Amino acid sequence: MNNRGWFRNGMLGLGLAFLYIPILSMMVFSFNNSRLVTVWDAENSPTLRWYVRLLENDQLLGAAWISVQIAAMTATGAVILGTIAGLVLARFGPFRGRAFLSAMTTAPLVMPEVITGIAMLLLFVSLEQLIGWPEGRGMLTITIAHITFAMAYVTVVVQSRLAGFDDALEEAALDLGAKPATVFFRITLPLIVPALVSGWLLAFTLSWDDVVISQFVSGPGSSTLPMEIFSRVRRGVSPDINALATILVLIVATGVVLSTLYMKHEEKRRLREEQMARSGN
Amino acid sequence: MIGVPYVWLLLFFVVPFLIVFKISFSWMQPIQPGYAPLFAWVEETQRFVATLNLSNYQVLLQDSLYLSTFLYSVKVAAISTVLCLLVGYPMAYAIARCGPSTRNLFLMLIILPFWTSFLLRVYAWVGLLKTNGVINNTLLALGIIDQPLTLLYTDFAVYIGIVYSYLPFMILPLFSNLEKHDLTLLEAASDLGASPMKAFFKVTLPLSMPGIVAGCLLVFIPAVGEFVIPSLLGRTDQLMIGTVLSAQFFSARNWPVASAVAIVLLLLLLLPILLFQRYQRRELEAAKR
Numbered sequence: 001m002n003n004r005g006w007f008r009n010g011m012l013g014l015g016l017a018f019l020y021i022p023i024l025s026m027m028v029f030s031f032n033n034s035r036l037v038t039v040w041d042a043e044n045s046p047t048l049r050w051y052v053r054l055l056e057n058d059q060l061l062g063a064a065w066i067s068v069q070i071a072a073m074t075a076t077g078a079v080i081l082g083t084i085a086g087l088v089l090a091r092f093g094p095f096r097g098r099a100f101l102s103a104m105t106t107a108p109l110v111m112p113e114v115i116t117g118i119a120m121l122l123l124f125v126s127l128e129q130l131i132g133w134p135e136g137r138g139m140l141t142i143t144i145a146h147i148t149f150a151m152a153y154v155t156v157v158v159q160s161r162l163a164g165f166d167d168a169l170e171e172a173a174l175d176l177g178a179k180p181a182t183v184f185f186r187i188t189l190p191l192i193v194p195a196l197v198s199g200w201l202l203a204f205t206l207s208w209d210d211v212v213i214s215q216f217v218s219g220p221g222s223s224t225l226p227m228e229i230f231s232r233v234r235r236g237v238s239p240d241i242n243a244l245a246t247i248l249v250l251i252v253a254t255g256v257v258l259s260t261l262y263m264k265h266e267e268k269r270r271l272r273e274e275q276m277a278r279s280g281n
Numbered sequence: 282m283i284g285v286p287y288v289w290l291l292l293f294f295v296v297p298f299l300i301v302f303k304i305s306f307s308w309m310q311p312i313q314p315g316y317a318p319l320f321a322w323v324e325e326t327q328r329f330v331a332t333l334n335l336s337n338y339q340v341l342l343q344d345s346l347y348l349s350t351f352l353y354s355v356k357v358a359a360i361s362t363v364l365c366l367l368v369g370y371p372m373a374y375a376i377a378r379c380g381p382s383t384r385n386l387f388l389m390l391i392i393l394p395f396w397t398s399f400l401l402r403v404y405a406w407v408g409l410l411k412t413n414g415v416i417n418n419t420l421l422a423l424g425i426i427d428q429p430l431t432l433l434y435t436d437f438a439v440y441i442g443i444v445y446s447y448l449p450f451m452i453l454p455l456f457s458n459l460e461k462h463d464l465t466l467l468e469a470a471s472d473l474g475a476s477p478m479k480a481f482f483k484v485t486l487p488l489s490m491p492g493i494v495a496g497c498l499l500v501f502i503p504a505v506g507e508f509v510i511p512s513l514l515g516r517t518d519q520l521m522i523g524t525v526l527s528a529q530f531f532s533a534r535n536w537p538v539a540s541a542v543a544i545v546l547l548l549l550l551l552l553p554i555l556l557f558q559r560y561q562r563r564e565l566e567a568a569k570r
Binding site: 007008009011012015016018019020021022023025026029036038039081082084085088090092097101102103104105106107108109110111112113114115118119120122123126144145147148151155156159160163205208209211212215216226229230233234236237241242244245248249252253255256257260 | 374536558564
């Protein structure tokens with residue numbers, strides 16, 4: 001038994017090392033002075049010179065700003081649409097076209113990005129020919145494409161959150177004479193807030209990270225940060241990208257830890273409230 | 282209000298595929314929009330004429346480049362999926378058997394890299410695998426090798442890249458399955474004289490099949506069409522289908538052929554996608570109970 005415990009934990013340790021060593025190596029070498037990136041220049045390192053160079057790089061900073069805007073719009077749009085779709089799928093019984101809606105919402109989860117990318121671009125080209133909208137390609141078309149695949153993730157998150165609760169609470173409120181809108185805002189929405197928060201963050205990250213679909217549907221002057229990074233790293237390793245990676249990893253790590261703590265706190269509060277409600281009876 | 286997501290998905294997800302399908306039967310055209318219309322009003326005969334062009338598909342069948350690219354992509358995706366399962370299964374198993382608080386910590390550690398940029402994580406491997414990269418330099422310094430190994434721009438590098446990027450997608454469905462197992466079954470097996478090894482292969486492994494299938498599909502389907510990983514880490518003499526599709530689209534600007542490639546790729550992946558959808562539906566129904 002003890003042997004197996006060792007084996008299990010050993011595999012887990014190796015796996016985690018496999019996940020983290022590349023990231024850590026990238027972070028360490030971002031402080032390397034040498035232009036050769038992976039050859040450590042012990043004499044002049046650590047240095048912050050690549051970070052300074054990064055902050056002077058207007059092209060990358062501009063692309064980052066475009067990415068943030070697109071990601072924020074995508075996350076908001078995807079949460080609105082994904083929540084409605086998740087609600088409909090989880091709470092409305094069988095209706096015509098349910099299977100079709102369900103299939104449409106899960107397909108983008110696994111669809112290879114090149115296929116989604118080419119399909120979106122050809123749609124935009126055809127639409128522009130047909131009705132003159134959207135005019136050219138840029139942030140708007142990227143955002144629409146991102147919302148489409150990100151809402152699938154939000155739908156799944158909301159749907160599985162709702163599947164965890166039965167609809168007795170909502171029905172009871174309806175029986176007591178509450179209007180459907182009141183029921184939604186007073187009962188359903190508070191129940192799914194954690195799912196909305198994680199859905200928003202997930203959609204933001206997916207959009208912020210996407211390079212393939214953006215490449216298909218972007219236009220001149222709307223290069224996102226991943227597109228800029230991709231065109232740079234295709235030419236080989238570059239030290240300022242290491243610095244950029246380090247900053248991004250630190251931001252994300254902080255964000256994930258904070259939101260996990262928040263989610264735990266919320267979950268605890270909800271459990272406590274439920275218990276209080278029960279003992280009040 | 283309820284119809285909004287429906288309409289959105291129809292317009293921006295279903296219709297685009299119909300357009301790709303349509304354009305795959307068209308011709309390349311030097312002027313905008315880059316492909317010939319399928320339906321045209323012919324003035325002389327006062328009639329609509331529909332012209333269907335199958336030559337794009339003929340190209341795919343006849344040009345051995347496409348066939349070998351498709352086969353290579355499936356091979357790379359399949360090998361990477363198996364490797365991913367071999368790495369991911371013990372990890373998911375170990376996490377599922379941890380106490381609740383360590384379990385959450387490990388799960389967060391698995392998911393954390395997924396939140397950081399996918400592109401930058403693939404790029405990190407370029408620095409590790411290069412001829413004068415971190416791995417070669419370390420091995421040389423330790424005296425294990427005399428000559429730097431060729432690691433980058435090989436099949437091996439692509440496998441590593443795919444396993445590395447998709448590992449959370451393998452671990453999470455496996456974990457959510459393994460977590461639900463009734464451990465008394467293993468005790469029963471052991472009481473009846475089964476060795477731990479035998480109990481694992483006779484009880485745990487068969488019970489975890491749904492998780493294995495879901496994890497493998499989540500890795501395999503996107504890996505077949507992968508574009509970023511092979512273009513940063515992969516061979517230059519053998520391309521993957523995602524790379525060929527993008528090249529047809531961006532460099533050759535042959536949209537009809539690129540569309541035909543996309544349609545064939547989609548047909549190839551249709552069965553795995555449907556399988557995955559069935560699994561997803563079951564999971565949600567199980568959660569309801």
